[in-house]
Amino acid sequence: MQIKSVFIVEDDPSLQSLYEKILSYYGYTILGVARNGEEAVKMFVDFQLKPDIIIMDHRLPVKDGIEASKEILIYEKKAKILFASADKTIKDAALSIGITRFIEKPFDISVLIENIKELIDVKI
Template sequence: MKILIAEDEPDIAMQYELALKDRKHDVIITNDGEQCLEAFYHELEKDEPARNRKMMKRPPFDAVILDYRMPKKDGMEVAKEILAIEPKQRILFASAYVLETLVDSVKTLQQVVELIQKPFELDPFVDLIEDKGIYSELEKLNVNAKEIKDLNPTHQQVLDLLEGLKKLQKGRAL
């Protein structure tokens, strides 16, 4: 997976990077909101020829991890800008900010984003990014998760598959 992280605390950023690289993910670390947007735009520019030919159907990153409070631009500003350009981009807020305030703030985005409150253990954090819980639910529905992973779907595609299968299963149970 290709993951963009905006985290202004160097020790925390290093922990994220090590945990994700240990699981073979491609990670870009930025220290503030402006750097995060620069990295995002840089990745978009690399894919511009494919976008012009309507070939690119997925966001430039599998996940963008944002701290809520950062220098230069906070995570909410960054999320708004990214989602305005790429509405299907998966965004996760990893923040120590008061959860209720964070939930209220992300509602202004009018799009689904994920929240994980600091402090947290790194393994569950990486599992969340990798959609381990979703794949586990798919396996309970007798789906071969490995075959699905091999297709390299986006997070939204995996969620849609799970929801569709749940609806089918519910229809059969009636």
């Protein structure tokens, strides 16, 4: 089985660390961590090997998660983005731009892992 890679876009250091620990425990490779939307787009464009999935926060400094996702999807229309936000009112807007899946914060770790596994198995 091929090891799957994840790109984390999250400005909260404690959540970054939690994601990294949990995902590493479940056997995923962390391709990178971006702390704002602008950095996320730049890093994504610069990756030679694109991540299997992107975990994207909504409220980010410099450029929010919706705008960063739009730009990433311009570069790679098949990018799989798991969008995480405490603001469920933006779910429809997020999905309408091509974000693959939306989960509401706070969420249980099992929900995160289940969504990642499902998305990695989906062919777009």
